Amino acid sequence: MTGIITLKIAMRALIRNKARSLLTALGIIIGIAAVIAVVAVGQGASVTMQKQINSMGNNLLIIFPGSQKAGGFHGGAGTQQTLTAEDGEAILKECPLVRAMTPLVRSGAQCIYRENDWATSVQGVDVSYQEVRGWDVASGSFFTDSDVRSASRVCVIGKTVAEQLFQGEDPVNQTIRIKNMPFRVMGVMTSKGSAAWGQDQDDTIIAPYTTVRRVLQNSAFNNVSQLMLSLISMDILPQAKEEISQILRQRHRLNASTDNDFTLTDMTEVTQMITQVSSLMTMLLTVIASISLVVGGIGIMNIMLVAVSERTREIGLRLAIGARRRDILMQFLAEAVALSGAGGLIGIALGISTANIIARINHWPVMVSPGAVLIALTFSAGVGIFFGFYPAWRAARLNPIESLRRE
Amino acid sequence: MLIALRQISKVYHMEEVDVPALQGVSTNIAAGEFVAIMGHSGSGKSTLLNLLGCLDRPDSGTYLLDGCEVDRLGSDALAAIRNRKIGFVFQNFNLLPRTTALENVELPLYYGPKISSAERHDRARTLLIRLGLKDRLGHHPGQLSGGQQQRVAIARALVNQPPLILADEPTGNLDSRSADDIMALFQELNREGITIVMVTHEPDIARFAKRVIQMKDGKIV
Ligand SMILES: Nc1ncnc2c1ncn2[C@@H]1O[C@H](COP(=O)(O)OP(=O)(O)OP(=O)(O)O)[C@@H](O)[C@H]1O
Numbered sequence: 001m002t003g004i005i006t007l008k009i010a011m012r013a014l015i016r017n018k019a020r021s022l023l024t025a026l027g028i029i030i031g032i033a034a035v036i037a038v039v040a041v042g043q044g045a046s047v048t049m050q051k052q053i054n055s056m057g058n059n060l061l062i063i064f065p066g067s068q069k070a071g072g073f074h075g076g077a078g079t080q081q082t083l084t085a086e087d088g089e090a091i092l093k094e095c096p097l098v099r100a101m102t103p104l105v106r107s108g109a110q111c112i113y114r115e116n117d118w119a120t121s122v123q124g125v126d127v128s129y130q131e132v133r134g135w136d137v138a139s140g141s142f143f144t145d146s147d148v149r150s151a152s153r154v155c156v157i158g159k160t161v162a163e164q165l166f167q168g169e170d171p172v173n174q175t176i177r178i179k180n181m182p183f184r185v186m187g188v189m190t191s192k193g194s195a196a197w198g199q200d201q202d203d204t205i206i207a208p209y210t211t212v213r214r215v216l217q218n219s220a221f222n223n224v225s226q227l228m229l230s231l232i233s234m235d236i237l238p239q240a241k242e243e244i245s246q247i248l249r250q251r252h253r254l255n256a257s258t259d260n261d262f263t264l265t266d267m268t269e270v271t272q273m274i275t276q277v278s279s280l281m282t283m284l285l286t287v288i289a290s291i292s293l294v295v296g297g298i299g300i301m302n303i304m305l306v307a308v309s310e311r312t313r314e315i316g317l318r319l320a321i322g323a324r325r326r327d328i329l330m331q332f333l334a335e336a337v338a339l340s341g342a343g344g345l346i347g348i349a350l351g352i353s354t355a356n357i358i359a360r361i362n363h364w365p366v367m368v369s370p371g372a373v374l375i376a377l378t379f380s381a382g383v384g385i386f387f388g389f390y391p392a393w394r395a396a397r398l399n400p401i402e403s404l405r406r407e
Numbered sequence: 408m409l410i411a412l413r414q415i416s417k418v419y420h421m422e423e424v425d426v427p428a429l430q431g432v433s434t435n436i437a438a439g440e441f442v443a444i445m446g447h448s449g450s451g452k453s454t455l456l457n458l459l460g461c462l463d464r465p466d467s468g469t470y471l472l473d474g475c476e477v478d479r480l481g482s483d484a485l486a487a488i489r490n491r492k493i494g495f496v497f498q499n500f501n502l503l504p505r506t507t508a509l510e511n512v513e514l515p516l517y518y519g520p521k522i523s524s525a526e527r528h529d530r531a532r533t534l535l536i537r538l539g540l541k542d543r544l545g546h547h548p549g550q551l552s553g554g555q556q557q558r559v560a561i562a563r564a565l566v567n568q569p570p571l572i573l574a575d576e577p578t579g580n581l582d583s584r585s586a587d588d589i590m591a592l593f594q595e596l597n598r599e600g601i602t603i604v605m606v607t608h609e610p611d612i613a614r615f616a617k618r619v620i621q622m623k624d625g626k627i628v
């Protein structure tokens with residue numbers, strides 16, 4: 001008998017007992033569906049997170065004032081605001097691993113354009129902010145070096161702010177009031193979407209840091225909230241961190257026994273965390289999948305044993321008319337594999353549709369990887385072979401005379 | 408000689424006792440014979456027929472089928488002999504339930520040399536039509552009378568064109584009219600050259616055979 005005919009006959013035997021076959025395959029169906037759905041959603045989520053991290057900037061390294069040991073980045077260290085724009089310039093000049101640098105000062109502010117008002121955050125930065133964050137203007141232009149030097153009252157705005165204040169009007173070259181002071185809008189940034197922690201990155205106003213400090217914060221000090229650096233590559237991160245630390249320690253005149261009065265933060269920790277979470281999830285899934293496949297497999301074994309004893313006379317007859325023991329073995333093995341394989345296929349279909357529904361609700365992308373589908377199919381067929389073998393072997397070992405005599 | 412048996416013995420071993428089912432049976436059956444095996448219940452008729460059908464092996468003695476010493480063959484070779492040289496007809500028909508008459512007849516063809524499904528259908532249909540079941544090709548066994556079921560079973564036994572038909576009480580479950588029909592069919596097949604060995608209790612049925620072998624206590628008398 002050829003494989004195709006064997007499989008066809010097996011399928012027919014299963015269809016003859018539709019309800020029983022479906023119930024038996026349910027373990028496999030649910031297990032495979034769960035794995036496919038969770039993998040698809042999980043991969044979609046992890047890709048989204050990775051994208052959001054990348055949207056933070058190009059090879060980003062952020063320096064906060066205050067030591068980590070002093071309790072958090074800002075708290076506790078708030079009194080000793082030690083980081084200045086000059087620190088940043090020194091780093092840029094002395095460390096060749098740093099490609100671009102911008103200081104950043106923050107201020108929350110109420111903004112008004114005509115009768116529209118909107119509360120948002122104002123980021124004071126340098127021109128190279130564009131390069132550090134990999135963020136371009138969509139219309140108009142960014143402010144220039146001379147704007148920064150002269151602390152002009154100009155700004156570019158994020159897409160959300162443009163929508164809230166201008167509501168369809170072209171914001172370029174219009175004047176808005178930030179904390180009641182007039183700023184000219186030079187451009188609108190492209191959309192960056194939400195950050196990894198869900199914050200809307202487009203809900204912001206970007207202005208020269210000199211202007212923010214002098215006009216909005218009314219500060220006489222040189223301090224900045226952070227320095228954002230773009231490294232030439234992420235591979236040299238440890239070396240860059242070391243060199244930057246040395247430069248800052250020297251500039252801040254820290255002796256060997258003193259801790260850093262600044263903190264270097266990069267995105268590798270976040271990336272690592274995501275990888276860790278996703279590998280943990282994969283492990284968990286593997287365990288769940290294995291359990292459900294084993295449970296499903298035992299169900300198949302059980303029902304195949306029942307089928308063998310129900311069809312003892314059929315087996316005896318087949319042996320009498322010329323079936324070899326191998327043919328009987330293959331027949332029942334094919335039934336088990338068809339059962340688990342069909343279960344796997346249904347499970348995959350169910351898993352993909354479940355993932356799509358979850359994705360539709362949560363606005364995540366779904367990533368159904370062909371690899372996962374292939375593995376699922378292989379495993380379900382494997383379960384059929386493994387758990388179907390014993391019943392099939394019992395069938396093949398039956399004595400034809402006794403089998404034919406069975407009622 | 409189609410069948411030559413020499414000193415065939417078979418003992419069933421129960422927990423405590425040994426049951427000698429066949430004790431030194433020797434006989435010849437030529438091609439083209441129609442033999443009825445008779446004897447009391449437990450005299451070893453079925454045991455002998457199962458040995459002839461290569462479903463079982465003797466404990467001692469030799470069995471030549473068509474010149475071939477079958478008790479030396481492996482189980483795959485025996486399966487091939489059952490498939491090509493022997494057609495079985497049983498008292499309880501042994502048709503697959505919920506399977507059409509046509510598919511039941513096709514069954515032995517799956518275990519023989521590869522043929523196309525068209526040829527498979529063709530051979531089964533031709534046989535069923537010949538046995539008067541033209542309108543019953545798609546019927547399941549449950550939808551057929553006993554006589555019709557036995558005719559389907561005979562078609563199945565014939566589909567591989569074997570030289571030998573073995574029948575264990577083929578009329579045991581039939582009324583006398585159907586039984587006579589089946590016997591007429593056997594005689595017709597026998598006239599065409601097929602050797603038939605049939606076990607029966609009933610002298611009325613044994614009448615149809617050309618020769619009767621009487622058995623008693625595992626021996627031919
Ligand atoms: N599987 C078996 N195990 C033990 N003893 C058996 C077995 N099969 C048959 N026997 C015994 O062997 C003897 C011959 O049995 P067999 O079935 O050949 O008789 P039979 O002539 O066909 O009888 P019947 O006319 O009732 O069908 C009987 O005594 C029976 O009890």
Ligand SMILES: [Mg+2]
Nearest residue numbers: 452453454575
């Ligand atoms: Mg008997």
